[in-house]
Amino acid sequence: MPAYPAPDLVRLYRALRLIRRSEEEIARIYPTDKIKSPVHLSIGQEAVSVGVCDALRADDFVSPTYRCHAAYLAKGGDLKAMFAELYGKASGCARGRGGSMHMIGLDHNIIGASAVVGTTVPVALGYALALKREGKGRVVALFLGDGATEEGVFYESLNFASLHRLPALFVCENNFYAIHAPLAKRWATARLCERVATFGIPAHMIPQSDVLEIRSKAAECLEAIRAGAGPAFLECHTYRWREHVGPGEDYDFGYRNRDELRPWQDKDAVSTLGASLDPGERARVDAAVEAEIAAAIEAAEQAEWPDTRELHNYVYAD
Amino acid sequence: MPAYPAPDLVRLYRALRLIRRSEEEIARIYPTDKIKSPVHLSIGQEAVSVGVCDALRADDFVSPTYRCHAAYLAKGGDLKAMFAELYGKASGCARGRGGSMHMIGLDHNIIGASAVVGTTVPVALGYALALKREGKGRVVALFLGDGATEEGVFYESLNFASLHRLPALFVCENNFYAIHAPLAKRWATARLCERVATFGIPAHMIPQSDVLEIRSKAAECLEAIRAGAGPAFLECHTYRWREHVGPGEDYDFGYRNRDELRPWQDKDAVSTLGASLDPGERARVDAAVEAEIAAAIEAAEQAEWPDTRELHNYVYAD
Amino acid sequence: MSMPTDGGRLLRYVDALREGIAQEMERDPRVFLFGLDVDDHKGIQGSTLGLLDQFGPERVFGTPMSEDAMTGVAIGAAMAGLRPIHVHIRMDFLLLCMNQLINIAAKAHSMYGGAVRVPLVVRSMIGKSWGQGAQHSQALYSMFMHVPGLKVVAPSNANDAKGCMIAAIRDDNPVIFVEHRLLYPTQAVVPESSYTVEFGRARVCARGKDITLVGVSNMVVECLRARELLLDAGIEAEVIDPISLAPLDSTTVLESALRTRRLLVADNTWTNCGASAEILARVAESGGVEAGVRMARIGFAATTCPPSPPLENEFYPNPAKIASAAYALVRGNNDDWAPDPERAALSYQLQFRGPF
Amino acid sequence: MSMPTDGGRLLRYVDALREGIAQEMERDPRVFLFGLDVDDHKGIQGSTLGLLDQFGPERVFGTPMSEDAMTGVAIGAAMAGLRPIHVHIRMDFLLLCMNQLINIAAKAHSMYGGAVRVPLVVRSMIGKSWGQGAQHSQALYSMFMHVPGLKVVAPSNANDAKGCMIAAIRDDNPVIFVEHRLLYPTQAVVPESSYTVEFGRARVCARGKDITLVGVSNMVVECLRARELLLDAGIEAEVIDPISLAPLDSTTVLESALRTRRLLVADNTWTNCGASAEILARVAESGGVEAGVRMARIGFAATTCPPSPPLENEFYPNPAKIASAAYALVRGNNDDWAPDPERAALSYQLQFRGPF
Numbered sequence A, B: 001m002p003a004y005p006a007p008d009l010v011r012l013y014r015a016l017r018l019i020r021r022s023e024e025e026i027a028r029i030y031p032t033d034k035i036k037s038p039v040h041l042s043i044g045q046e047a048v049s050v051g052v053c054d055a056l057r058a059d060d061f062v063s064p065t066y067r068c069h070a071a072y073l074a075k076g077g078d079l080k081a082m083f084a085e086l087y088g089k090a091s092g093c094a095r096g097r098g099g100s101m102h103m104i105g106l107d108h109n110i111i112g113a114s115a116v117v118g119t120t121v122p123v124a125l126g127y128a129l130a131l132k133r134e135g136k137g138r139v140v141a142l143f144l145g146d147g148a149t150e151e152g153v154f155y156e157s158l159n160f161a162s163l164h165r166l167p168a169l170f171v172c173e174n175n176f177y178a179i180h181a182p183l184a185k186r187w188a189t190a191r192l193c194e195r196v197a198t199f200g201i202p203a204h205m206i207p208q209s210d211v212l213e214i215r216s217k218a219a220e221c222l223e224a225i226r227a228g229a230g231p232a233f234l235e236c237h238t239y240r241w242r243e244h245v246g247p248g249e250d251y252d253f254g255y256r257n258r259d260e261l262r263p264w265q266d267k268d269a270v271s272t273l274g275a276s277l278d279p280g281e282r283a284r285v286d287a288a289v290e291a292e293i294a295a296a297i298e299a300a301e302q303a304e305w306p307d308t309r310e311l312h313n314y315v316y317a318d
Numbered sequence C, D: 001m002s003m004p005t006d007g008g009r010l011l012r013y014v015d016a017l018r019e020g021i022a023q024e025m026e027r028d029p030r031v032f033l034f035g036l037d038v039d040d041h042k043g044i045q046g047s048t049l050g051l052l053d054q055f056g057p058e059r060v061f062g063t064p065m066s067e068d069a070m071t072g073v074a075i076g077a078a079m080a081g082l083r084p085i086h087v088h089i090r091m092d093f094l095l096l097c098m099n100q101l102i103n104i105a106a107k108a109h110s111m112y113g114g115a116v117r118v119p120l121v122v123r124s125m126i127g128k129s130w131g132q133g134a135q136h137s138q139a140l141y142s143m144f145m146h147v148p149g150l151k152v153v154a155p156s157n158a159n160d161a162k163g164c165m166i167a168a169i170r171d172d173n174p175v176i177f178v179e180h181r182l183l184y185p186t187q188a189v190v191p192e193s194s195y196t197v198e199f200g201r202a203r204v205c206a207r208g209k210d211i212t213l214v215g216v217s218n219m220v221v222e223c224l225r226a227r228e229l230l231l232d233a234g235i236e237a238e239v240i241d242p243i244s245l246a247p248l249d250s251t252t253v254l255e256s257a258l259r260t261r262r263l264l265v266a267d268n269t270w271t272n273c274g275a276s277a278e279i280l281a282r283v284a285e286s287g288g289v290e291a292g293v294r295m296a297r298i299g300f301a302a303t304t305c306p307p308s309p310p311l312e313n314e315f316y317p318n319p320a321k322i323a324s325a326a327y328a329l330v331r332g333n334n335d336d337w338a339p340d341p342e343r344a345a346l347s348y349q350l351q352f353r354g355p356f
């Protein structure tokens, strides 16, 4: 594990904190019914997006899943445009045509997210194919859940990516559940990395969701990818603190319990990294984050609705 | 390798010979245009079907690919019904509704074949699920080509089969080509068995297409499967001697050449096993096979066409 | 149609579905139910709750997220003599298993010359979006109506839901079973005993002489509300529920349309090559033209479903829009009457509220 | 529509496709072509032959057998600024990539608020079976016509094939490009220079006053032959080729039908929820009824395609069947005229002979 200089740690903390607090605010607002879109929160999982995206260059791409707020923000996506999109406003990053599951931010090379699990994996590889042809060493980091690895398209994609040595970093956020179904009900074995390696793709498991470990492993992979080694794969264990979709918690329905949550909370990246910073510095970051979020929410509240006369826009590009 | 008693060898030879000669006859008839259906011949690949099916019990199932004549005959399928189906006659095993790619023979537990690569893999597992519930130790042997392993559904199927410990023997006939595309253009690596093993499925590669080795490995797997161990996987290397579809050869179009063919012809199961038999015995088998094929062709020639008034039959079962 | 022997009681659509499944699973040990999330504590909005306890994990089980292979497994199990019910929480996900449904399930009986049957029920939910947007809002049944060998049903009330479910399970063919989420809480009188609703028979839900309204699935409810609004304008609409879309009873629609001489089909999906196109075409080719039946369709706007509330409102048909379109057909296009906004607002169906 | 500047020469459909692709690849380095078997010695029946040599393996390459992922890759590459042409030797295989085509390609421009475009061409072949049976004989374009955001074209001659191909490649939207195998050897005058055929404009292929025949793809050819047969009975048919199915120029069809007062649509697929249903519905709802336009459809028999030759013959529409159906529409159903069998036999299109 390389030592990180303080400015890096502050930057990482800021990203973690921004995501955590933005999603807590979404959860707070949600019961008012102003966000009429199913939200899948990443609270608890921020370290993966932040660790990976911090290792990316600005001109690299990221492809998030429908649980997309974290990767969107970690890659530098516009917070105002995200809140406006949640509110269904015309200033949303997808002009109110996407909703929570379809954030996009091409000015920060954030590929549009999709609500159908696994479908963005090959789409992201299409970007990687274009980047390979371009030859500037740019990379696509593509996110997928543990559940997405059960879709056949995942394997088709691994084979193609390796065969064409595409500049792609696969990032599997293994949070042990697909909705309420635990791995044991879905995976014949947990030998995912070993399996991915048989495609000729270096694969690494990162069990503790340590943001610095994720960052450094991602950086190491990215260096090889940029050098033309072809794709790499990270399986990052993590844990979703809230319910699968929606703002609440769900430890009382039998499918999991708080004992399972606790160790993940103990090693929470937001608090542990925060605690390691100079308290004054931390307070400054926290205040800036709060101000930014408040401004984004206020802007979303005030923003215009899309004009209903534009319903038929964007069916076809011309 | 266990020693095989003579009667077993004769039985194996008879099956190999029947398939080889039936397909040679198909190729001979084909230019007359009496068989109006695209034929995918297994000439050269007979050892796989024969080795596996000989190890099956009569009450086990087999699920062939669209290259189905070999597995159909190896499992005891009716030769007359096969030729009639090729001719499009009402007495065909699918009453002229299937054609060459859709042989079926449920009286010998031969599951219907499909023309869309890979699609029968999960369907065969559906049979396996039913057999598991039945609890009588019956097994489904399901065939697939090397190309079919590139379809996502193959991986979804491996995971499900292992998760539910289904009584299924996967048999991959790796003939190194999908139509004219060699493995190197399609597979990132050749580590197929290793990959399958990561699903918790014992996987074995049989490189020489030796019918006795295939038979004994299949028998070994079947024993474990019947005992409840869950699925097993065989990758059998083999070689297609004729063109992908149709009766001819195709060594002059650049995608492969006869040098590649020769070693496979040298170890051809039909000739090597035939040569090992008592010549009189072999001649008797050969004569019986010829008579059987001639009778089947004659019957197909004479058989009735389906009645056109029955066009709308079998759309819905009632 | 087997007749119920008891009077029944009020039951919600969701409970009627579950009751139909439970009764068939009780009666026939070959029936099993599987699919993503059928065995969790939400139980597909309640429609599978309790079934795991009652029938055990061999007959009620969740699956990996592998729609394509799971469909193949269902088909194979059906061919092998079992009777699977495969559940999808959204119809959009059927796009992942079109190959199995269309290349195998629809064709197997025919392409193997009758040697196999595929008694498979594929349940899937459709809805009215509530911000779910492009990929969680589609009702793709017309794709299945296109293909011989599949049956397609879309019951609009609890009574038909139970009867169609039992009929679908007993059917020896693959049946695509379409359930609109907004219908789940709606109640109807449902007999306790087992009964079937026959496919291929439309039902006249309300009589009328001025126009024939055909609604598919939840649009039956919206047509009935439109009928109320139209009464204000002195127009009596006849409302027809096809119940099953394949087979499709266009005869009942035709008979009605020949009487009313106007036909409006309201659908839960796009009109291009949709169920509404098929109904109009059938009426047009079998006497509707000679009788001068004026026809129109209403469905989703010809665009991708937008989650933003004002756009979403514009996107969907509703009772007021149906009533206006009907009025135009009856009175001529020039007159642009609209229903009283307050009454129209009341007639809106309460929307499902997320998260789901 | 950009106008060709040279007179042209006779060219086969298959060569026109290849020429259109080659010219666009020459002009625009972003265009690339991929799919199973595009780079082998058969070259998709010749339609991709030589392109590998001309443009190299980075722009012309075969793929693993992974239709779903390959479609996703094509979509992503298109979003990223390339212009992929993805080839499938049979339309049946598109059932493996419906999720990508419908949930992503069709919706991306809309669901990301215009932020991305998907300039993708999906080529696939349809055919007349020759014993290929159930799963190698489907023409599934109506499924794509149903979904906003996709374009669908099905040119019926070499000239349109080239012009539509160039237009499809230049289009910033996903275009499903449908090619009937029987058309491959047919010739037409095709300009050597580059030109586009605009989508959404039907062509009147032959004038006539008694009935409007609309043919889709190869059915245009069969309608033209039916027209010949009908002349024997003193009936002059107008024949229309929609060329593109989405957008669909129903106005040209309507204008013709209002004049002839009879409309018969001949399609290469099943009629239920098919292109033929859509065309009838549009004519019915926009003046056809008032004008008393009698309508009918002809397509595949409502069953799974059987490979046995006598059944296969019954299964497909052909010029004689089209002529008989047209005759019935014009003269009334009671009179059952059939074309002279010898002339009808001549009018059959020479079938593709396997193996393929």
Ligand SMILES: Cc1ncc(C[n+]2csc(CCOP(=O)(O)OP(=O)(O)O)c2C)c(N)n1
Binding pocket: A067, A115, A116, A117, A118, A144, A145, A146, A147, A148, A149, A175, A177, A178, A179, A244, C036, C065, C067, C093, C096
């Ligand atoms: C193809 C598909 N099948 C089912 C669903 C319903 N669904 C939504 S999220 C989800 C679970 C996904 O699990 P995972 O990939 O592990 O991601 P996570 O939600 O844990 O981040 C499911 C099954 C879907 N959206 N798409």
Ligand SMILES: Cc1ncc(C[n+]2csc(CCOP(=O)(O)OP(=O)(O)O)c2C)c(N)n1
Binding pocket: B067, B115, B116, B117, B118, B144, B145, B146, B147, B148, B149, B175, B177, B178, B179, B244, D036, D065, D067, D093, D096
């Ligand atoms: C899903 C699908 N894609 C493409 C095809 C066209 N096709 C027919 S056979 C074949 C090659 C199959 O190769 P393999 O699985 O190795 O079987 P083999 O022919 O070698 O026995 C292809 C690509 C098909 N039938 N189905």
Ligand SMILES: [Mg+2]
Binding pocket: A145, A146, A147, A173, A174, A175, A176, A177, A178, A179
């Ligand atoms: Mg998960």
Ligand SMILES: [Mg+2]
Binding pocket: B145, B146, B147, B173, B174, B175, B176, B177, B178, B179
């Ligand atoms: Mg092969």
